[in-house]
Amino acid sequence: MSIDTEISEIFLKIANSLDILEDNPFKIRAYRNAARNISELTEDIKTIAERDDLTKIPGIGKDLADKVKEYITSGKLNYYEDLKKEIPEELVDLLAIQGLGPKMLSKLFKEYHVTNLEELETALNGEDILKIHGMGKKKIEDLRRGIVIFKESKQRVNLGIALPLAEEIIREINRIHGTEGTIYAGSLRRMKETVGDIDILTIADNGKQVIEEFTKMSSVKDVLASGDTKGSIISRNGIQVDLRVVGPGSYGAALQYFTGSQAHNVKIRTIGVKKGLKINEYGLFRGDKTIAGETEKDVYYKLGLPLIPPEIREDRGEIEAAIEGKLPNLVESNDIKGDLHVHTNWSDGTSSIEDMARKAKKLGYEYIAITDHSPSSRIANGLSIERLYEKREELESVRKKVRGIQILMGSEVDILSDGTLDYPDSVLKDLDVVIASVHIGFKMERAKMTRRIMKALTNPFVNFLAHPTGRLIGERDPYEVDLDDIFETAKKYGKAVEVNSHYLRLDLKDINVKRAIDKGTDIVISTDSHHPDHLHQMKLGVATARRGWAEKKNIINTKRFKGLSNWLNGFSS
């Protein structure tokens, strides 16, 4: 775990502990804010501390800066060590149980000496638990159900899984009489790499009835709440889905509100308050008078702001940029002119060169690069030099059959442990596109891994670095590497770094995209497809790039073929 993550998690635990101790709510929020801002830093926190710039991080004042310094130098935080003596860590973790908040947990701790999950379950089975103010039979049942979900440790769901599921549920909701404009909101609309639940918004004037039918849909396993405007269910695949029903006049305000993020909305509301306006999910109001609500654009506009794209509503400077008229003009899916990272049945893909090329053409692309693995990737059936040249022959015959799209001969070449590449330069020079990537030797120490990749980037035939950190979301941590050095080397030698669109990778991730762009490093968004249907995943990569504030000009494969060709050959265009 990186030190940023460690500090961020400790601040969160402090916030939760203080919550149970019923400390000042704004102090608690300060800790949560600081935790979030630290987890989203695009620069190493140690470097920031060395420059004595910690208080320049939003939400970090003198006190928290001192705490960060203490943790960096000593590896622990005395304040938190003391807090743990007062409130057991295991107890604080129980806040993740649905329906169990700080107030009730505090009572259970003080009056029933509950300090962990086992003791909580015992207490719930006891007779006198009902004596606690606010505890009834229904509440006990709710908590038991919450514990079951907690034990299944409800994982966050990958974007690539949640998105098609949300689309399916939306189709189901659209079949309910009287609904229109059904759309997903929340972190899904912001295209976060993982989502905790699925938020859906629909327009209807018979809210109660719509919610009732929603809770009876075939995909529902469990109903958590069902009211006049809001319903909440657990779907059969274990994902929580919340539906909100609003009238047409409130659609924009509700969409803005339910899209979040929470931090973004808090700041937006503060702007409203300063202008004497009130903003909630029903609209923007001056006194009793409605000023906006029908469209999201209007809500922002009446606050004196341009429409801010959902993907960057994370309170990472987008509101300040909007005020100054400096919002980025984010790259769009339509800007993408081709896919530069695609596998076929020559290595570990499932389809032929022709199938992949035809699908790419159907998507309207100008070019596609066929980039199978190199020999070291044995499991992936990497191509020997002989097979590489055989493949080239097939590719050339496909070029004659499939017209109207440029089919580029490429390879995803392994970076070996010493930083050399898996084919000799004499072979690399014959390829149109050379991708360098790490598939073996993940456990290398940071400095060595950084040197290894930097060396590969100095090879004159390499065009870009694929999945630069090697992470698999929820499965494998990124390898240790100094990304700033990688980005600087890439820029110096005219190479790009990839945003890999595979839903498990999304690598680079959003904040690292921003980091690369801030350094002026070019980016390629590609799919790493192993089947024609995977080419559609480009939208996930584009969304990730958008979350990293990427503009069309930052993305190499928004170039037309001629421009791309110049870039591949080392000419600036």
Add this chain to the structure above:
DNA sequence: GCCGTTTTCGGCCCGACTGTTTTCAGTCG
């Protein structure tokens, strides 16, 4: 505990749903 074209002190976003409430507190997003 942070922060300042209201402020170095006094603010700090807003509403729905639920259960145990008899007028509301707790939880959630």
